[in-house]
Amino acid sequence: MFKNFNASCSCGSLGYQFSTAISPIQWQVRKCTCSFCSGHQNHLHVSDSLGQVVFKVSVLAHLVRHRFSTKTADFLMCVNCNSYLGAVMTTPRGSFAVINAEIINLKVKLAEPILVSFDNETTKQRVIRRTQNWTPVLDDKLFF
Numbered sequence: 001m002f003k004n005f006n007a008s009c010s011c012g013s014l015g016y017q018f019s020t021a022i023s024p025i026q027w028q029v030r031k032c033t034c035s036f037c038s039g040h041q042n043h044l045h046v047s048d049s050l051g052q053v054v055f056k057v058s059v060l061a062h063l064v065r066h067r068f069s070t071k072t073a074d075f076l077m078c079v080n081c082n083s084y085l086g087a088v089m090t091t092p093r094g095s096f097a098v099i100n101a102e103i104i105n106l107k108v109k110l111a112e113p114i115l116v117s118f119d120n121e122t123t124k125q126r127v128i129r130r131t132q133n134w135t136p137v138l139d140d141k142l143f144f
């Protein structure tokens, strides 16, 4: 059964709804060691390839997308409160996202995060990995 988890940045301008059949205590939590993500010490990346995510934007002016050298994904931030929401990759087959579960108000404790580094991937490997592992974005019109 799918459950919805709602998240919002500290100021409430931006957020997302993550729908998954996996209960939070079983989420595979990852911390990325790249230079952007390690600047957001508390981030907890979570994805479910069988789930769904919808990003919610109340104040579009507060949405900032950071795009790095490989240009394969946008890292979404709120410029007003400096919250990190997650990353989105747009492909011809739709958009896929990894969320920052740190901003979900959960009653349970998540698993200890696994440290991951993808520095040695080629761009092609990166796109394939994300397409297989990241969460499909339901309403992706924001990202086109």
Ligand SMILES: [Zn+2]
Binding pocket: 009, 010, 011, 012, 013, 014, 062, 078, 079, 080, 081, 082, 083
């Ligand atoms: Zn905010």
Ligand SMILES: [Zn+2]
Binding pocket: 032, 033, 034, 035, 036, 037, 038
């Ligand atoms: Zn990263």
